[in-house]
Amino acid sequence: MKHSTNHPTRRGPGPARRIGRSLALVLPVVLALSGTLAVTRVNWSGSPSNPVLAASDAVAVGAPAKSRARAPQDVLRDQLLTELQDRNPGVVLTHLQEAVNGRPSLAGHCASIARALGRAAVRIYGPTRAQSYARPVCDTSFASGIQSTHN
Numbered sequence: 001m002k003h004s005t006n007h008p009t010r011r012g013p014g015p016a017r018r019i020g021r022s023l024a025l026v027l028p029v030v031l032a033l034s035g036t037l038a039v040t041r042v043n044w045s046g047s048p049s050n051p052v053l054a055a056s057d058a059v060a061v062g063a064p065a066k067s068r069a070r071a072p073q074d075v076l077r078d079q080l081l082t083e084l085q086d087r088n089p090g091v092v093l094t095h096l097q098e099a100v101n102g103r104p105s106l107a108g109h110c111a112s113i114a115r116a117l118g119r120a121a122v123r124i125y126g127p128t129r130a131q132s133y134a135r136p137v138c139d140t141s142f143a144s145g146i147q148s149t150h151n
Helices: 015-040 072-086 089-102 104-125 127-131 141-150
Strands: none
């Protein structure tokens, strides 16, 4: 008995191969587009008031960081000066010391913040009463601020 060497063949690729080729062409395009859309919808500005930031609204890449956000020492100084309106300078000086202890990067700015607090305390309490709150926080810069305002 002789076997025929003529095997029947399929005409064209099968359905699995067609699906595979279609996915190989379409999938990278879909992934690239979805990744691009995801990046443009991330809130890169850091402000919670605008949850969606379009790519066209982004800040210029070359802009310095200081123009976009306030420095931590400026924020701390303003918070403490505001707190000085409601609380005595002793409490505010304690909060300054705690902030510097909790965030050592502020230590270089502690003296200037304490001087600003001393000047503000003189405006609020007068030189004699402000001096009564002086203590060695940030190398006695609070007292230095009082003295510079008093002269």
